[in-house]
Amino acid sequence: VASSELELGGIKIAKDDVVRDDPTNNVPDTIFSKMGMQLHRRNNHPLGILKNGIYEYFDSNYPNLFDKFDDLCPIVSVKQNFDDVLVPADHVSRSYNDTYYVDSKTVLRCHTSAHQAELLRRGHTHFLVTGDVYRRDSIDSTHYPVFHQMEGVRVFTPDNWEASGLDPTSYAAEDLKKSLEGLARHLFGAVEMRWIDAYFPFTNTSYELEIYFKEKWMEVLGCGVMEQEILKSNGRSDSVAWAFGLGLERLAMVLFDIPDIRLFWTNDERFTSQFSEGQMGVKFKPFSKYPPCYKDMSFWINESFTENNLCEVVRGIAGDLVEEVSLIDNFTNKKGLTSHCYRVAYRSMERSLTDEEINDLQWNVREQVQKKLNVVLR
Ligand code: PHE
Structure with missing residues (x-):
């Protein structure tokens, strides 16, 4: 049974404020009931274990550099979710078919990129943001309307790139690739990797990192050099930056051998008891499946x-x-x-x-x- 009040990032939110009979609202009850779950903040849940594993990579390679956020409220403005990260006015992701709207100006964030601008404005130059994100979607073993992402951003100032002899954008792109290849090795061991050109409204140039895993190329994350306009609008016109975003479920399903995305949400002890804090990549032993x-x-x-x-x-x-x-x-x-x-x-x-x-x-x-x-x- 869904409780009618939630505490999110220190803010109390009533169900009636989120789920309403209003044509500008398309958030169902079932989604509201997921909002307070915070799976990524449970240290013995595969999503929390993975989050901590990624933290560990950044902490050991960049001691005391990255600020971490994992309880920013998932209810954000259309401005934060789309405008601030330069998503075009006619982009499909803005539609009521793809995104959950609380009202015409407020959404359930569809990506953690929704927090890039505000954190830059608050003066952060190195940060990781983990959170639940919401997307209307079809139903199968790898798609669920709520999932979790981690966003990473690193800002450089002129003294970083001047010494390198590279132009600022190439400098950021090289650092980005090195950092994320290191992350992929930290998570997956010695794997083959490749960089694919991609498109995101908020980065230029943009890439996807793929790894060769179990005889298949698999997308691990999206990333790129942050659009200069975002830096400029948020008090960092002298800087360049990189950003990445990765889906925790996708990676956890592979790392822990979890066959169905719904399992992340179960309270069944046959699932939950198989994972414990710090135990990265322990293979899930499936319990008997009931017939479909x-x-x-x-x-x-x-x-x-x-x-x-x-x-x-x-x-x-x-x-x-x-x-x-x-x-x-x-x-x-x-x-x-x-x-x-x-x-x-x-x-x-x-x-x-x-x-x-x-x-x-x-x-x-x-x-x-x-x-x-x-x-x-x-
Ligand atoms: N926000 C993008 C997504 O959800 C991922 C991303 C983040 C890509 C940051 C580039 C930079 O698909």
Whole structure:
């Protein structure tokens, strides 16, 4: 049961202030109930263990240099989340389909980059920000609407690069690559790595770091040289900086062999008891999986239909009992009507579900999908 008040970064927040019946609000109850969990602040949870492991890398290579923040409030302004980091006005990430809005000017942060500008303004030049981030998304074993990121920023002043003979941007880019290759080795050991050109509104040039792990190239993080405009707007026009952002779940799933992203949220002792403080990369031993149950449903969609909205409805009813929602058939008839067939996989990680329970859920889902999404069931 979700409590109706939360304490976030020392601020008390009432559920009614976040979850409202208001057209500019799209935060469901299920999301509010995740906001106070602070998984990344539990030292014996895989996300906390990973956070501490990354801290350890920065502390041993840059003693006393990086300031750490892990309880900044996830409710931020549109300005902090988007404008301050130069996200274009028409960027998809700003849409109600992708982001949770508390009201037209306030969102649940969709990345920890939302804190770059304010921390620069407060005078910090080296910092790590860890926190829960929120994105409306589809449902499968690696996607969950709440996950955790760590942001890192390092600012340089002219005396740093002048001695090097490099121009400021190249100097920052070289330092960035060296630091993050070191981090990847700290976490993954001696792995092959490569740098891929990328795009982020807040960095230029931008890169993704990939490592070769279990016979596959895997993205580890996004990063780049901070856009000069961000430094300039926040009192650092004389400086250059680098920034990176990484998803803790992605990395923890690989490092600890965790097969399903929902497991991070379980209180089942068969999961939680397998991890302890400082034990980085201990392999998770799966406990017996209960059987899944699949239910298909077909409907004619309309122009405003999106898969994210469908997943929100399903999750609102089935919560963590839904493992995956996948499109299995899609066609358009002669009259131009488009039909989608979705398969919903129900599975509990803690117990076996009864037929009756699943049928109830599915009936509820069908009813709500029809009502809330204005589609016509077939
Ligand atoms: N904010 C980016 C994301 O969420 C990651 C990032 C952070 C990229 C900082 C570059 C610099 O995908």
